[in-house]
Each structure stands twice: as structure tokens, then as C-alpha cells.
Amino acid sequence: MEKGVASSPGLSKTLGLTQIVALYIGSVLGSGVLLIPGLAAEKAGPASIVAWLLMSVLVLPMAITMGLLSARFPSAGGVSTFVRTAYGDRFGNMVGWFFLLSVPIGAPILSVTGAHYLAVLFQWGELQVYLCAGLILLTVLGMNVIGLHVAARVQTIVVSLILSILILAVIAAIPHTSAEHFVPFAPNGWLSVIQAAVLMFWCFIGWEAVTHLSEEFVDPSKNAIRGVLWSAGIVALLYFGVAFMTVATHSYGVGISAASLSVMIQLSLGPVGGWIVAITALFICIATANAYVGAASRIAFALSQENIAPRWFGKLHPKYQTPTGGLLFLAMCFVLVLTTLYLGLIDLSRLIELPNSTFIATYIGGCLAGVKLLRDNRVGRIASWTSLIFTAGLYPFLGWSALYPLAIAAALILIGSKRINKGSGQSLSA
Numbered sequence: 001m002e003k004g005v006a007s008s009p010g011l012s013k014t015l016g017l018t019q020i021v022a023l024y025i026g027s028v029l030g031s032g033v034l035l036i037p038g039l040a041a042e043k044a045g046p047a048s049i050v051a052w053l054l055m056s057v058l059v060l061p062m063a064i065t066m067g068l069l070s071a072r073f074p075s076a077g078g079v080s081t082f083v084r085t086a087y088g089d090r091f092g093n094m095v096g097w098f099f100l101l102s103v104p105i106g107a108p109i110l111s112v113t114g115a116h117y118l119a120v121l122f123q124w125g126e127l128q129v130y131l132c133a134g135l136i137l138l139t140v141l142g143m144n145v146i147g148l149h150v151a152a153r154v155q156t157i158v159v160s161l162i163l164s165i166l167i168l169a170v171i172a173a174i175p176h177t178s179a180e181h182f183v184p185f186a187p188n189g190w191l192s193v194i195q196a197a198v199l200m201f202w203c204f205i206g207w208e209a210v211t212h213l214s215e216e217f218v219d220p221s222k223n224a225i226r227g228v229l230w231s232a233g234i235v236a237l238l239y240f241g242v243a244f245m246t247v248a249t250h251s252y253g254v255g256i257s258a259a260s261l262s263v264m265i266q267l268s269l270g271p272v273g274g275w276i277v278a279i280t281a282l283f284i285c286i287a288t289a290n291a292y293v294g295a296a297s298r299i300a301f302a303l304s305q306e307n308i309a310p311r312w313f314g315k316l317h318p319k320y321q322t323p324t325g326g327l328l329f330l331a332m333c334f335v336l337v338l339t340t341l342y343l344g345l346i347d348l349s350r351l352i353e354l355p356n357s358t359f360i361a362t363y364i365g366g367c368l369a370g371v372k373l374l375r376d377n378r379v380g381r382i383a384s385w386t387s388l389i390f391t392a393g394l395y396p397f398l399g400w401s402a403l404y405p406l407a408i409a410a411a412l413i414l415i416g417s418k419r420i421n422k423g424s425g426q427s428l429s430a
Contacts, residue, residue, distance in 0.1 A: 017223050020224070020227035021234070024207070028231065029238065030284055030287075031114075032200075032204075033162070033203065034261055034284065035202075035348075036200055036203050037243040037246040037252075037261070038257030038263075039352075040196040040243065043199065044188055044196040045186060045187040046182040047193045048243065048247065049247060050193050051200060055197055058394075059204045059232055059235070060229075061387040062207065062383075062390075065366065065370040065380065065387050066079075068370070068383070070224055071224035079362050079369070080092045080099065082369035085373065086368070086372040086373050093306070094409055095361075095362055095365045096299050097412060098362045098365075098408060099295070099358070100299045102354075102359055103292050104296075104334065105333075105351060106355040108137065109351065110285045110289045110292075112258075114136055115129045117261075117262050117277060117278040120256075120263070121271070130342045137334045140293050144322060161280045161283065165277060166242055168265065169245070169265045170242060172268035173249050176268065177248035178248065178250075181250045195397055197397075198394050199356065251264035262281070297327045300323060300325065301323040304325065308412075308415075315328075354404050358408070367385075367392075370388075
């Protein structure tokens, strides 16, 4: 046990390798597979499959780094705990804010994705799509107010549904593939491939999400790594299969990229396939949004308790003792983001770049923490440096959205400096 890291003696070690793999797959393989293959193909054309191969290579050392850190520093704080342990509270809190300010944008993207899959079936217009997206978010907020969480059994069902739908979609699409759909291979140039790879980062977040369960792993020193290796391989294979078939059947383009999986499966199964995908997509988006909204509201509460967020973020429900202050903050952000999308001030593929940038910044912080905390572990040291180089190498290609985490960091540094100066002034006057 590392110095300063406390364990929870009441937790029993009940999670074996199979359960660990299911948990990792459920955390990583979610809404991204519904949204990103079509958007990436629209951005880079058939060459987007090269980007999927690139990300499959990148994700392995990143997953190993997160797995090793999770086993060594088990905590619900995720990457922020690793960064705090390695570099102190200031940087740990900064990573916490990166996550908190990702969810107000990421959750609406999830809800709009789920609504788009229903829109394909019901032939909805934009107004109906965003009303449905708002209803999804309202449901998630309500679930978190009363303290209702997605149980492990439901998570297993979600994972089973995702795997079944993806395998079905790939197999059903085979008769509709054509070599003509791969020409021209890179219609938007090779720079678009790197830009598509950056967009795909959305699909590979979540490796830190199982951190808080690592104390319950059976033999975590071995199974944490085995779990990420198996799950990383399965996730990469499924993503590539769906992405390849999306291109091979040309199930993407203006107006349909956000629901490309539904378009692809309906080629063989017709409306029935559309219903299967739509219901599954809705379930996936609600479950994923519920998990992230719950986590963000609690991070808001924790930051408030540490006096680095507004006090009202720490308000609790008088009956359920849930963080209603953080949920209110998220609700206000959701209204703003959905309105911005509906008015067409920014499109979905551009908006997703903002939370993507904060997640990349979060993982850069995690990799930096790994470089310091795993230097006594040869595998961890190599994985940390490799993932740091790859992840940092993607950052310049974020474009304008790279300014988002930098602005958050600058604001936190400015606020911290003002507090230090204010404290010094009060000391002098005393």
C-alpha cells in the first residue's frame, strides 16, 4: 500500500477478471460508438479507418497507465486523485474542474445523440429532437435528485446490449458493402485523418471510471492490467468493425452521420433494426449521462467544500441529501447548450470538440502523474511515457477548442492568486 493512500477495510474483494473486463467495456464503449463513426467518416472519408487504427494503438498504453494507477491509488477521485498525489492540490483541483466543465457540454451531446436515433424512426424535425433531448436530461437530473443510480446489474445489461447490437450491425451490413465506397480514399486530405483521430478520443474515455472499484478487485496487481488489456482489445476491435462497415456501406453524410449505426443496420433489417438500435441507443445515452451527471454533481459539491467553487454548489437536498446545488448548475448549463445547438450557433461535431479537449487535458495530467508515480514499475513507466507523448501530440490538432482547458486553468490560477493576495492583505491589516 502506498504511503498516504488509505484503504477501505469494509470492502470485500469480489470482482474477478470477467467482471473487471465487463466494467471496463461498459465504461468505455458507450455513446461514442453511436455518434463518432459517422462523424469521423464525414470528416475524413474512408481514410477515417486509418485514424481508428491509430487510436487503437494509442489507447493501449493509456489504458495500462490508468489501470496501474487505479490499482495503486484506489479512489473515487479518478485522475484528479492521481494528479493531486503526484503534484499537489492545485493541479488535482484543476483536473477536477476539467471534468466538471466537460459534463455540462458532454451530457447534452449524449441526449441529442439518443434523440437523433429516435428521430430517424419517427422522422422528427429539429424541434422534436431537442425537446426529446431535454426530456432525457430532465429524467437524468430527476434520477440524481432522488439518489437513484444505475446498478451493476443494469450496467451488465447495457454492456450486453451494446455488444449484441454492434455484432449484429456489422454482420447485417456485410451484403451491402462495396469497394466503390472507398474511393476517393482521403477526399479531405490527410490532415483530416489526424483531426478525426482527435474527435475519436471521445470514444476512448472512461478508463479511469473503474478506479473507485479497484479495492474490490481480486488480486488487483494482476487483474487490473489483464482487465484493461482484454477490454482494450475488445473495444478497439468493435470500434474498428463498426467504423469500417460505416464506410463500406456509406452509412454517413449530411443529416445522417449522427445516427449512422441505425442507417447501417436498417439496410438489412429495415424498420425493425432501426427500432432495436434506437431503444438501445436511448438506454445507453440515459445510463451514460446518469453516471456522468452523478459524478459531476458530486465533484461540484466537493469543490465547494474545499472553497474553490461557489458555496451554492454545495447545497444538498433536505430529504435525499443529494447535491442539488451541483445539479442546478448542470441544469442551467444544459438549457444553454441545447438552445445553442437548436439555434444552429454551433453544430454537434464542433461542439463535441470542447469536452473532448478537457478530457484530453485530463488524460495528459493522468499520464504526467503516471510518469512520476509509476517510475518504479517498468511497464508503468513505458506506458506512461508512451501515452503522454501520443496524447500530448494530439493536443495541437484540437484547433480552437484547445483554448477551453487553457482558459479554465488560467481562470483558476487567477482566482487562486486573488485569494492569496486577499489573505496577505488581511494578515497585514491584522
